[in-house]
Amino acid sequence: MAFTPDIAAIRFGEGLSPSIEPAGSVRDVMAQLRGADVAAQNFPIRPYSDLYGEFGEVSRLQKLARRGRNSADEEKLANEFRQARRELNLRLQDAFAPLVSRSVTTTQPFRERLTRFWADHFTAVGKNNLTRNAVPSYIEETIRSHITGRFVDMLKAVMVSPMMLGYLDQNTSVGPNSRGAKGRRGLNENLARELLELHTLGVDGAYTQADVRQLAELLTGMGTDVTKGFVFRAKVAEPGAETVLGQSYGGGAPSVDDVMAFLDDLAAHDDTAQHIARKLAVHFTSDAPDAAMVAEMADAFRATGGDLMAVYQVMLDHPFAWASFGQKVKQPVDYILSAMRVLEVPEITLKKLNRSKRAAYVLTPMAAMGQKLYRPNGPDGWPEVAAAWVTPQGLAARIQWAMSAPSAFYRSLPDPRDFVGAALGSVADDRVKFAARAAETRREGVGLILASPAFQRR
Amino acid sequence: MVDDLSRRKFLLRATALGCSAAASPVLTPMTFAQAPGDNRLVVIILRGAMDGLDAVRPIGDPLLRRYRAGLGMSRDSGATDLDGFFALHPALAELMPLWKQGDLAAAHAVSTPYRDKRSHFDGQDLLEAGTGQDIDGAGVRDGWLNRLLQVMPNAGSETAFAIGRSDMKLVSGKAPVSSWSPDGRLDMSPQARLLLEEIYHDDALFHDTSMDAITIAESLGMASDDSFGMSSRDMRAALKSAREAGDASVLARFAARRLNEESRIAAFSLGGWDTHRGQTRGITRALGGLKDAVLTLKSELGPRWDHTAVVAVTEFGRTARENGTRGTDHGTGGAMIMAGGAIRGGRVYGDWPGLDEAALYARRDLMPTTDVRSYIAWLMHGMYGVEASTLETLVFPGLQLGRDPGLLA
Numbered sequence: 001m002a003f004t005p006d007i008a009a010i011r012f013g014e015g016l017s018p019s020i021e022p023a024g025s026v027r028d029v030m031a032q033l034r035g036a037d038v039a040a041q042n043f044p045i046r047p048y049s050d051l052y053g054e055f056g057e058v059s060r061l062q063k064l065a066r067r068g069r070n071s072a073d074e075e076k077l078a079n080e081f082r083q084a085r086r087e088l089n090l091r092l093q094d095a096f097a098p099l100v101s102r103s104v105t106t107t108q109p110f111r112e113r114l115t116r117f118w119a120d121h122f123t124a125v126g127k128n129n130l131t132r133n134a135v136p137s138y139i140e141e142t143i144r145s146h147i148t149g150r151f152v153d154m155l156k157a158v159m160v161s162p163m164m165l166g167y168l169d170q171n172t173s174v175g176p177n178s179r180g181a182k183g184r185r186g187l188n189e190n191l192a193r194e195l196l197e198l199h200t201l202g203v204d205g206a207y208t209q210a211d212v213r214q215l216a217e218l219l220t221g222m223g224t225d226v227t228k229g230f231v232f233r234a235k236v237a238e239p240g241a242e243t244v245l246g247q248s249y250g251g252g253a254p255s256v257d258d259v260m261a262f263l264d265d266l267a268a269h270d271d272t273a274q275h276i277a278r279k280l281a282v283h284f285t286s287d288a289p290d291a292a293m294v295a296e297m298a299d300a301f302r303a304t305g306g307d308l309m310a311v312y313q314v315m316l317d318h319p320f321a322w323a324s325f326g327q328k329v330k331q332p333v334d335y336i337l338s339a340m341r342v343l344e345v346p347e348i349t350l351k352k353l354n355r356s357k358r359a360a361y362v363l364t365p366m367a368a369m370g371q372k373l374y375r376p377n378g379p380d381g382w383p384e385v386a387a388a389w390v391t392p393q394g395l396a397a398r399i400q401w402a403m404s405a406p407s408a409f410y411r412s413l414p415d416p417r418d419f420v421g422a423a424l425g426s427v428a429d430d431r432v433k434f435a436a437r438a439a440e441t442r443r444e445g446v447g448l449i450l451a452s453p454a455f456q457r458r
Numbered sequence: 459m460v461d462d463l464s465r466r467k468f469l470l471r472a473t474a475l476g477c478s479a480a481a482s483p484v485l486t487p488m489t490f491a492q493a494p495g496d497n498r499l500v501v502i503i504l505r506g507a508m509d510g511l512d513a514v515r516p517i518g519d520p521l522l523r524r525y526r527a528g529l530g531m532s533r534d535s536g537a538t539d540l541d542g543f544f545a546l547h548p549a550l551a552e553l554m555p556l557w558k559q560g561d562l563a564a565a566h567a568v569s570t571p572y573r574d575k576r577s578h579f580d581g582q583d584l585l586e587a588g589t590g591q592d593i594d595g596a597g598v599r600d601g602w603l604n605r606l607l608q609v610m611p612n613a614g615s616e617t618a619f620a621i622g623r624s625d626m627k628l629v630s631g632k633a634p635v636s637s638w639s640p641d642g643r644l645d646m647s648p649q650a651r652l653l654l655e656e657i658y659h660d661d662a663l664f665h666d667t668s669m670d671a672i673t674i675a676e677s678l679g680m681a682s683d684d685s686f687g688m689s690s691r692d693m694r695a696a697l698k699s700a701r702e703a704g705d706a707s708v709l710a711r712f713a714a715r716r717l718n719e720e721s722r723i724a725a726f727s728l729g730g731w732d733t734h735r736g737q738t739r740g741i742t743r744a745l746g747g748l749k750d751a752v753l754t755l756k757s758e759l760g761p762r763w764d765h766t767a768v769v770a771v772t773e774f775g776r777t778a779r780e781n782g783t784r785g786t787d788h789g790t791g792g793a794m795i796m797a798g799g800a801i802r803g804g805r806v807y808g809d810w811p812g813l814d815e816a817a818l819y820a821r822r823d824l825m826p827t828t829d830v831r832s833y834i835a836w837l838m839h840g841m842y843g844v845e846a847s848t849l850e851t852l853v854f855p856g857l858q859l860g861r862d863p864g865l866l867a
Contacts, residue, residue: 203575208574391667
């Protein structure tokens with residue numbers, strides 16, 4: 001199979017939309033990544049650094065509440081803190097409507113898909129009361145702005161992001177021989193290991209336990225202040241030079257520059273190019289991607305110093321990107337967003353969904369399909385293989401959602417005979433066309449189309 | 459059934475390659491003598507690397523407290539002393555009656571063949587694949603529990619159950635395995651069901667999975683014939699079950715329900731073991747879940763508990779020394795926990811390597827002295843009569859069974 005607009009929209013976009021023309025060529029797909037990020041402008045999500053003031057205010061109230069324990073004001077202070085925390089979380093949860101509206105309306109859908117791909121590559125989960133709903137803001141500031149740039153720049157942004165430093169425990173890691181250790185505190189290897197294993201070299205990459213240990217020492221000092229974001233704390237940085245992957249870093253006064261120098265080398269490592277190329281290929285084309293295509297993508301990564309646009313271009317230009325159509329199964333988030341796109345769920349409907357309806361119509365079903373939004377089980381993010389998603393319980397949840405959710409958004413649904421064309425275009429097969437005709441009600445017909453393999457594969 | 463499933467796998471590949479479905483191969487039949495019988499096996503995967511030195515503490519070794527001053531390793535094990543040398547973590551104290559009546563055991567200094575990279579994800583892949591490190595765990599698509607089913611001749615689709623939402627490589631493979639998640643409910647009219655079967659007909663992966671989904675929903679009595687929209691009561695129920703989905707006793711209760719009927723093997727996962735920081739609190743919560751699961755299984759299984767073996771295994775242990783953040787980092791040797799009336803309990807199995815720095819693996823982790831697979835293999839031998847040679851070649855390829863540790867009562 002060669003390039004077709006419908007396949008481009010389904011494989012490298014958010015699926016078909018009744019009112020948005022799909023990209024007509026590979027050049028059109030790549031053009032979505034050039035120029036302004038239209039969806040982000042139309043449906044803003046607050047960047048993480050915008051939240052420092054509010055984080056500071058909630059922590060200030062928390063401290064007052066703690067100090068006021070056993071005083072006459074105890075209850076009042078505790079309530080003020082709880083109220084502020086609750087309001088912060090409600091504000092952050094408002095990212096839901098713009099997030100969905102972007103996918104429903106965008107004319108640059110490849111951007112949305114790449115943003116989710118990289119957010120998964122650099123998975124971070126908010127672990128405390130302030131950050132548990134701040135992941136969209138992390139993605140907005142740290143990931144989305146770098147998806148069309150160089151890998152090393154995204155890597156560096158992630159490694160100084162409060163979300164990642166908190167998630168993988170870097171905040172609490174202390175150089176055992178630093179002044180701040182006081183003989184009591186010490187290293188935590190968590191971020192060092194995942195930086196090598198998941199973010200860059202890959203688990204088969206050329207590193208050893210000794211590299212993990214040395215890197216953990218090199219990373220000491222990288223920390224977060226809740227009201228300021230990234231800070232480098234020289235006091236807890238391990239003194240002396242560290243040797244990671246055969247190169248020595250630091251040795252002078254501890255500085256974040258030593259870490260940045262290492263990240264430059266790490267991003268340029270052969271194994272990083274291979275790991276990133278393969279991961280992109282697996283996500284977008286096949287659980288077993290064509291080795292030659294992966295090699296060409298890795299070569300482009302190396303030749304351009306990790307220019308991601310060049311890597312995407314090679315993938316889209318390769319015949320395998322089109323010949324392997326249908327081998328991937330949409331993850332639940334992609335599945336639900338693509339259904340809402342073809343249903344054209346209006347922004348106003350999304351904005352009006354209160355918390356329990358958001359949960360009932362979207363978030364709980366997504367969790368039942370196996371994907372708790374922004375809460376993967378580990379730093380390795382979500383599984384890629386089709387069989388991980390097409391499980392009896394996961395598929396049951398998809399069928400249930402397909403049959404019930406569309407009528408939660410609309411009082412009257414489209415005629416299934418039209419909807420099959422809108423949702424599947426040229427990839428509709430005879431069986432799903434038959435089901436669309438044979439269904440007794442619109443609701444059943446639309447549900448069957450959304451529950452079909454053709455709508456779930458890409 | 460086995461034929462059907464292998465055909466399904468082939469079809470999947472055939473679809474991808476675009477060749478004809480008519481070329482389906484015939485599976486090489488395997489014949490073995492034992493029927494599933496009355497014995498029950500529950501496998502619990504502890505995802506995230508349980509700290510064996512904290513769960514089953516070698517308090518008789520003074521080095522333990524020196525290595526872990528910040529982890530609350532009390533010298534006085536009090537109520538959870540096991541044998542004067544080992545003590546259970548206090549969060550497992552409610553299991554002490556089981557220990558005393560011989561229904562609880564541990565094996566220490568165990569590991570899979572996985573070494574050095576200490577990646578959770580590769581470690582879990584290898585644990586579930588049951589192979590050696592020479593075979594790429596991620597590349598092996600089936601798990602040892604599935605291969606056990608393939609050598610149990612009367613095993614049907616209900617013999618083994620995978621419970622919970624996470625992808626379980628352990629049970630994946632050629633043999634049919636049923637699965638269930640606490641929130642996998644399905645409301646479907648007969649009309650739509652027929653049409654669904656129609657649209658899934660040509661896609662092997664979706665086709666067979668949808669059959670299982672509908673069958674399970676019906677067998678649980680949750681399918682309804684007439685409701686398409688979800689009522690607010692349904693919504694609340696769905697929300698509640700989603701919250702409880704990870705709850706250890708919910709998983710155990712469901713496992714027991716199946717095991718009280720035709721199932722003989724159940725598997726599920728418990729998380730929360732990756733205690734890099736603030737371990738005291740984290741592991742207390744995780745061990746509490748494990749304890750709840752064991753006690754729920756015991757009470758729900760009733761008299762069948764006497765024929766039950768529960769095995770809790772993890773991908774690797776954690777560092778012997780605490781790290782700089784009152785936690786532990788990824789290690790090598792660890793512990794496995796066994797419970798059930800079928801187990802000869804009241805003892806800690808294994809060769810204890812000691813905690814001297816020179817005796818540690820890479821001078822940092824507990825040295826593994828026994829392959830965790832050999833304990834599981836000996837259980838399979840004793841409970842299901844699987845031959846040693848079958849265990850060493852088919853179920854756990856490359857395993858040396860070694861001497862029988864006598865795990866069964």
